[in-house]
Amino acid sequence: MKHLLPALLELFAGPECPAEQFSPDSSKVIGLSEVxxxxxxxxxxxxxxxxQIDVLTARxxxxxxxxxxxxxLQNSGWVFVQKSQHGGGSPVMRGFEANKVLLVVDGVRLNNAIYRAGHLQNILSVDANALERVEILNGAGAVMYGSDALGGVISLYTKQPRLADSTGFxxxxxxxLRYATAAREKTAHTDFSLGWKRWATFTSITATDFDDLRKGRHGIDAxxxxxxxxxxVERQNGKDVVVANDEVNRQKFTGYRQLDVVQKLLFQPKTGQRHLLNLQLSTTSDVPRFDRLQTYRNGALxxxxxxxxxxxxxxxSYQLELTRRRGLFDVLRLTPAVQAVEESRLVRDFGKDVRQENxxxxxxxxxxxxxxxxxxRHELRYGAELTxxxxxxxxxxVNVVTGAVTPIVTRYPNGSTYATQGLYAAHRWEITDRLILSDGLRYSRVQVNAEFDPRFFDTQYRQVDQSSASLDGNVGLVALLPAGLRLSGLVATGFRNPNVDDIxxxxxxxxxxxxxxNPGLKPERVVNYEVELSETVQDRLLVSLTGFYTTLRDALVVRPFTTPDGKTTTTYNGQTYATVATVNTGKARIRGVAARAQLALPAHLRLDGTLTYTQGRDRVADVPLDHISPLYGRAALTYQQAKLTAEGSVLFNGRKRVHEYSPSGEDNLPQATPVGALGWYTLNLRTSYQLTRSWAVQxxxxNILDTNYRVFASGISGAGxxxxxAVRFER
Structure with a gap:
């Protein structure tokens, strides 16, 4: 154990070793030996x-x-995913969604100051075709990642440049090339790596064009x-006109286009020293918000x-990695990074000439x-993070007729800042060959500053200066029992400081x-308890059952709100609205279970199954919490022999009744049926055949049965x- 992790780190980081060499093909290896x-x-x-960690490999x-x-993520059966439009996808983990789930790309956090509490589509800015692996860390992850990791962490690792071997190049x-019928999708992807003894590059480009998505035709007879x-609605001759849809199962205005580029440059002047430059670009066309475009008021769109x-x-980002035994460290990794993110909302009411552009x-x-x-027998990991x-x-x-532009209220105060600082230390002690103790501690500090424009806000909202600190920790124990049994337990705390979007x-x-x-918000905090029991027969069987219980204090939820001057309504853009705000609720709890099963069968077959059940409640208001997914899971049977791989699977969700919905509105009850979200399942078949060493067809x-279904809290129906x-060429 003394030299194992540094050696593995060199294997992982070293470009001369492809990811598949240290991450065994999940269709062949069953167990907990994966790195x-x-x-x-x-x-x-x-x-x-x-x-609990789930791994989605490139294979x-x-x-x-x-x-x-x-x-x-949705097709894995491990993560629940909500969509409000075709260009959407908001992961939900253990009852937490959006800014309560931390997204990390190549070791750098994606969550920023305006990640909102509702539903997010930011994960779409990472190209699935450029990924080497995805690791899904369930539960609070504050010690290693700081704020936002309440429900868990989704770590996405893009492919790496590879140095040449002894041949020198x-x-x-x-x-x-891929085509899919439901959205008339057309995707083209290429990536290539050039490697020399000390230098290597990796380039990835993906372009995708989606047309309007067709939903299923069958399954909701009631x-x-x-x-x-x-x-x-269409604009015809300078006027908005309501048009009858002659193809009612085609969800009009759901198509969009996307371009993703990854460029990496690696320099390894000597063994144990690596310099990596990592550049990524993702951009889309306008993405129609389907559920809003199908919103009716007074019987009209x-x-x-x-x-x-x-x-x-x-x-x-630039990454410096030093791998050598020194007094203070065996491995050092320094990663400074910069991100520029832009998003906008373009809204125009029917019959109006002015489009609001935020x-x-x-x-x-x-x-x-x-x-x-x-x-x-001790392993120490420590470090710092600044953002x-x-x-x-x-x-x-913007007047769409005259082109005239006038200022309107901004979504956030212009010039707002959000800064974090964190120090952490984590320790692992291999007490015996069968008993492993893990613990860690992190100190975090967060500052939020904003100044409101007096043209649009009352003086009570003029300025916000907020600062908070948090001390978080975890302790866990793993017991490797006889006969392949494994028992683990963990207690971990976490927090999420209100960001610019919340406040x-x-x-x-x-x-x-x-x-x-609401400038008076406080950080929300959680304590997560989980226990897991698993049974492993190496390369034959893995069965695990995880139970988790999370308590929340000062949880951030949307509730009716009285402004400091005593008002419960607000006039905004010429209309009067009932006022709500993000507030802290005293106590809440989330509990659930997650099951995983993998079984190797004769005749080159493998069976996989996942199941997750979650329940959450605001214990002060005695109402359901939002973002609590219904029962969901997946079962799959895979055949792999020589050049052929085939998989049959069923993806399913349970129902969510009306009384189980949160009153906050975040669960989009108006988008469901009168009795709530219905249970559903889809049957699916995927195949891949290796024609030659380089060419493969997939x-x-x-959704073989063309089921009409809508995922809980979603504003768009699933694909029919x-x-x-798809055709692949690899060399």
Whole structure:
């Protein structure tokens, strides 16, 4: 154990070793011997970690052939995913969603100052075709990651450049062309790596074009016409016109386009020293907000336009990695990074000539320092993290006829800042060969500053200066019992400081209320308890059952709100709204179970199953919490022999009755049936055949029964019967 982790780290980081060499093909190996990174920011075996971790490998993503990474997460059966539009995908983990789930790309956090509490689509800015692996760390992760990791951490690792071997030069390439029928999707992807003895590059480019998504035709007999799009709005001869949809199962205005680019440059002047430059760009066309475009008021369509403007993410990081035994560390990794994020909302009511355009630009500077030291049976990981967010918020009213532009209220105070600082230390002690203790501690500090424009806000909202600190820890124990049994337990705390979106947002909600700023918010805090029992027969069987219980204090929820001057209504953009705001509720709790099963069968078959059940409640108001997903899971049977891989699967969700919905409106009850979200399942078949050493063809039929279904809290129906065909060339 003394030299194992540093050696594995060199294997993982070293470009001469592809990911598949240290991460065995999940279709062949069953057990807990897989190596993961996210739990403690260094390589370690899943078996030694007391926290539940799921791993989505590049091989599994390849077989799924997903359109987006959100689809890959949903199809895994491990993560619940909500969608309000086709260009959406908001992961939910253990009853937490959006800004309570931390997204990390190549070791750098994506969550920024304006990640909201409702539903997010930011994970779509990471290209599934460029990924080497995804690690899903369930439960509070504050010690290693600080604020926001309440429900868990989704760590996405993009492919790495690879140095050449003794031949002096190596070139590799992967190319994909894909077409899918449900959204008439067209995807083209290429990536290539060039490697020399000291230098290597990696380039990835993916372009995708989605048309309007077709929903399923069958399965909701009790509510005929559910999800059908009978009308939509067009602009004709300078006027808004309601048009009858002659293809009611085609969800009008759901198509969009996306471009993703990754460029990496690696320099390794000598063994034990690596320099990596990592550049990423993701951008989209306008993305129509489908659920809003199908919103009716007084029996008529309310909006003529409701689009997210192009979602842009520009990411740049440099990483210095030193791997050698020293007094203070065996491995050091320093990662400064910069991100420029832009998003916008383009909204125009039916019959109106003025389009409200709200644009947000966020610049994020960050730096991570991570160190590892091995001392006998003890492993020490420690480091620091700094981030600084600056928000530029712009509001304009644009007359679509004359082109005249006038200022309107901004979504956030322009020039708001959000900054964090953190110091952490984590320790692992291999007490015996069968007993492993893990513990850690982190000190975090967060500052939020904002100044409101007096043209649009009363003086009570003029300025916010907030600062908070948090001390978080965890302790876990793993016992490796005889006969392949493993028992683990963990207690971990976490927190999420209110960000610019929580404190300062002004926004009209879909239920007709207006959310207004609340400068008096405090951080929400959790304590997570979990225990897992598993049985492993190496390369044959893995069965695990995880129980978790999370308590929340000062949980952030949306509730009716009385402003400091005693008002319960607010006039906004010429209309009067009932006022709501994000507030702290005293106590809440979430509990649930998660089961995993993998079984190797004769005749080259493998059976996989997942099941997750969650329940949550605000214990002060005695109402259900929002974002609590119904029972969900997946079962799959996979055949792999020689050149052929085939998988049949069923993906399913339980129902969510009306009385189980949160009163906050975040669960989108108006988008469900009169009795709530119905249970559903889809049958799916995917195949891959290796024609030659370089050429492969893949095909699949998803939602074979053409089921009409809508995922809980979603504003768009799932894809109907979807046939996809893909051709791959790799060398």
């Amino acid at each position: 993961v990174v996210s739990a403690n920011r260094t390589l370690e075996t899943k078996r030694d970690i007391p926290q 599994r993503i390849r077989l799924q052939n997903p359109a987006t990474i959100a689809d890959a 190596a070139a590799r390439t992967t190319n994909l 509510y005929p016409g559910f999800g059908e799009v009978k009308q939509y 309310r909006y003529a336009e409701w689009d997210y403007g192009p979602q842009k993410r520009l990411f740049g 644009t947000e630009k966020v610049r994020v500077l960050s730096a991570n320092l991570d160190l590892f030291k091995n001392i006998g 600084h967010n600056r928000v530029r918020s712009i509001g304009e009213g 300062n947002k002004t926004f009209e909600q879909n239920n007709g209320t207006l959310i207004v700023p 095909a699949g039929l998803e 019967r979807n046939f996809f065909l």
